[in-house]
Amino acid sequence: MHTFSRTAFLDELDGLIPDPNAPHKYKNESLADALTKSDLLGGLRDQYELPRKRDITGNQAIPEDELALYFTGNSLGPLAKLSRHYVAEELDVWSRTGVNGHFSHASGRPWAAQDECVARYAAEMVGAKRSEVAVMATLTQNLHTMLSTFYRPNVPDGIPSPLGHAGTEKRRKIVYEYKAFPSDKYALDSVCLLNGLDPAQVLVPLRPRDGEASLRTEDILAVIDALGRSGEGAMIMLGGVQYFTGQLFEIATIAKAAHAANMLVGLDLAHAFMNVPLQLHDWGIDWAAWCSYKYASAGPGGIAGLFVHERWGKHPIPRPSGWWGHNRATRFTMPETFDPMSGAAGWQVSNPSAIDIAILLGSFETVIEGVKATSSDNALALSGIGSDSDTEEREKLEKLGCGRIMPILRLKSMRLTAYLELLLGPEGFNLESMGVKLCLITPEDPEQRGSQLCIQFLDNASQAEPHKTGSTDQVARFMGKDTLLAKVMELIEKERGVLVDIRYPDVLRMAPLAQFSTYMDVYHACEALAWALGQLQSV
Structure with a gap:
């Protein structure tokens, strides 16, 4: 099993870019496309029912098969198609056999x-x-x-x-x-x-x-x-x-x-x-x-x-x-x-x-x-x-190691997360050039983080008062809904179909998962972030 090397990954990217010396060289959709097409785990994505963009944005003019950009698998993973099938089997066994399903099961799962x-x-x-x-x-x-x-x-x-x-x-x-x-x-x-x-x-x-x-x-x-x-x-x-x-x-x-x-x-x-x-x-x-x-x-x-x-x-x-x-x-x-x-x-x-x-x-x-x-x-x-x-x-066995599945998922997730970091930075969409102070609070060392980057909006904290619904029985999704961070999140979700999440008071979390995320997803999500910041700065 290959291990991740940031240096080797950067060399790989530079080999796919027409001009490795360009100032924003990773802001390149063709690069994202090439990485997506060469992903050995890419076929796994088709086995999930990812949210549709029209359902997230509410815009029914969007084609039904266009998927949302889902970066919240660290909060709730999407439905696997096989899970839907197995649930249907359980309901069928319950319907047909009742209590006997505890010991006799048509699909062999008593x-x-x-x-x-x-x-x-x-x-x-x-x-x-x-x-x-x-x-x-x-x-x-x-x-x-x-x-x-x-x-x-x-x-x-x-x-x-x-x-x-x-x-x-x-x-x-x-x-x-x-x-x-x-x-x-x-x-x-x-x-x-x-x-x-x-x-x-x-x-x-x-x-x-x-x-x-x-x-x-x-x-x-x-x-x-x-x-x-x-x-x-x-x-x-x-x-x-x-x-x-x-x-x-x-x-x-x-x-x-x-x-x-x-x-x-x-x-x-x-x-x-x-x-x-x-x-x-x-x-x-x-x-x-x-x-x-x-x-x-x-x-x-x-x-x-x-x-x-x-x-x-x-x-x-x-x-x-x-x-x-x-x-x-x-x-x-x-x-x-x-x-x-x-x-x-x-x-x-x-x-x-x-x-x-x-x-x-x-x-x-x-x-x-x-x-x-x-x-x-x-x-x-x-x-x-x-x-x-x-x-x-x-x-x-006395020693088991880390199993046979996770090292393979881990390699892809490290690549996706490193790519996300590059696109957020000065050689990508350079979000800090949009007039907002950002700080990556997730460790930069790939070995000291998982499939998640946490971006702090430094000029946002003083504005971030908890949003109250008026009733303790109601749940407020946004904490400080008038803050820049909350506005960015709402814009990219409702206009571009990008799902991320906020952690109070000023942190945006993005999680590209090896199971279903693509490099093209990462590219378009960062593009949407840059667009939203530009929209808000022009108001």
């Missing part, structure tokens, strides 16, 4: 064990053994489940830990990233309060240095080391990719340091799952949770997942229990005493929605088939993926 087929694929995507992964619930529910399991400060000896005593009366501090996604902070506050503790005394926020947007790894390690020396550190919980800045943390390095400090490691992988390669087993991560409706296209509020390292299978620790986590062989005999399934499956609480599973399965299989089509070697390597023999073989 509901009583349906989560197995998607858990195998999810394990592949996160670099884990099948026994370490469960597909269940939603992200924040899974965060609560993991925190309530692994943070036990009022238990005299803490939880039975392979690392020692974690979460004892002295070991109470939890390290987290400042400006984490709000739900993460709410969950952390909750676990403190439920244990009778003051979050302000327990939680240790990691803040960037003054004038910087991203966290430096050495600063994270310094905090971990200090808590290890004092004996106060219980756990660190980080996002794999920071939702606001797009920073990809150096997870392996951080996890190693945390374990050396006798701290547990938990991850919120909402923006990392199927975005970047992960090696949860090899890195020794204690637990992780993710949602699947972003890069994995599991649908609005779709089913989520969690990871529990196999080392914890040797320690039958208390956890929130439910009947779906009970031993599958005796689950339907309704015993009074909980007998957890081995591995992560023992943390399942309720039976999953068959519709949610069908959507996720269609998405996984769409990506796998798209990667197979890129080369005969990939087709051979993935021929048995998810099978019983493949799953059993992976269970025996």
